[in-house]
Amino acid sequence: MNKRLCTLWISLVMTLCLVTGCVMPPVEEETSQPDLTLIETDSSHQADEAAPSGQTEEGSQAGETAASQDEAAGEAATSQTESEEPASSQDAAADGVYVSPETYEDFNADTIPAFAGKTYAVIHDNVPYFTEEEIREALEGPYEDYSPLDDLGRCGRAMGSLGVSLMPQGSRGDISQIHPSGWQRGCGYERSHLIAFQLAGENDNQQNLVTGTHFFNNDGMRPFEEMVGDYVREFQTLVLYRVTPVFSGDELVCRGALMEAWSLEDEGEDICYCIFVYNVFDPSEHTLIDYRTGRTYEGELQIAEEGMAGGIVQSEKEPGEIHTYIVNKRSLIFHYPDCEGVEKMSDKNKMEFTGTRDDALDAGYQPCPACNP
Ligand SMILES: [Zn+2]
Structure with a gap:
């Protein structure tokens, strides 16, 4: 270095x-x-994709010779994969x-x-x-x-x-x-x-x-x-x-x-x-x-072992998290309870709705553009 x-x-x-x-x-x-x-x-890499590491060079060189030899090389590589380590991306992903x-x-x-x-x-x-x-x-x-x-x-x-x-x-x-x-x-x-x-x-x-x-x-x-x-x-x-x-x-x-x-x-x-x-x-x-x-x-962020697939996994509530929204009975717009729009709303127009965002949409309510529930 x-x-x-x-x-x-x-x-x-x-x-x-x-x-x-x-x-x-x-x-x-x-x-x-x-x-x-x-x-x-x-x-070059795509051609080698299915080949286990270590077999890569041979495999791709074989491709330049006769097709039958290429197949044989491929088969050899495959059988080695099974007996040794799961090196193909599919095996690993599984x-x-x-x-x-x-x-x-x-x-x-x-x-x-x-x-x-x-x-x-x-x-x-x-x-x-x-x-x-x-x-x-x-x-x-x-x-x-x-x-x-x-x-x-x-x-x-x-x-x-x-x-x-x-x-x-x-x-x-x-x-x-x-x-x-x-x-x-x-x-x-x-x-x-x-x-x-x-x-x-x-x-x-x-x-x-x-x-x-x-x-x-x-x-x-x-x-x-x-x-x-x-x-x-x-x-x-x-x-x-x-x-x-x-x-x-x-x-x-x-x-x-x-x-x-x-x-x-x-x-x-x-x-x-x-x-x-x-x-x-x-x-x-x-x-x-x-x-x-x-x-x-x-909520809790799920922490996985290093080197695993799966991206960011949050608590199960996401994305179908259940909320209690405030719906305006006249406009049929729904808000988070802490939205300024709710403060301004007259009490007689307020209605609680508990469910997921999709539930609220299915019920015919529109999300407030300000609090974006
Ligand atoms: Zn709002």
Whole structure:
């Protein structure tokens, strides 16, 4: 390991220890020096998908010879799989073991690992999903690119080739006027930059801000942002960087973000990571997120064993949680009891309704746009 990485390494570990009390190293030594060929996933890896590791080379080389030989090699590989270890993704998935998707496009809310109590999980052997073309483009010079908001007002991936020229000169301005999708006042959220202000100077760009917890924004993302920021500032070089918020279905609050970084000049020797940071409250806060609306409620976050599949699992109440709503008998709009609309409502129009949100909708009531029950 070289000296630069060592410094970054130590400072990151120290930060993480301070922040989370966790002693696990964030980036494994071996994986921080990946082979560039690992990034050429699309064609080569898909061909090897069903082959157990160790058989991969043989299997794909066999494919270039006669088809019958290829089949024989495939069969040999399969029988070895059965007798040795479950290395195919299907076998592993059946046991609940997490297997990272092979491509960036397949990384979504259904393919995030189970929350194991740590702020983040390593994805794809810690190797970013960047394509050769994306790397080539990034080498041409610094840029930053943000996805347009979707129909629900949600952010998409933010990406850039980060260099000192993009970094801010001044300090950060006010961002309180931005309300990212799922934003709820008084719920303890932070407006969370996808690409940190310190990295590209984007202050109040709504395509770069999501609703996040302190555990996500500060404890989870920040150490990884600082690693990149410190490196770019010190060595005046470029890092290819991408942050992708991951939403499930029509939910307004992201389940977390995929963060990928790759130092370009040395082909990822100093900076190389691919992690998923969970957007949850610190488990000790016993606060859960209704990801559809951004409302929060009391409950327990399920903590799984590390390396298992399953994403974020909250108490059973979610999403069919039962509430007591206040319905306005005249307008047939239903509210949470603490909504300002309820305070203004005359008592004779108030009616209690207990059930799930879907029950209320089925009964013909409309959700209040202000409290978004
Ligand atoms: Zn309301």
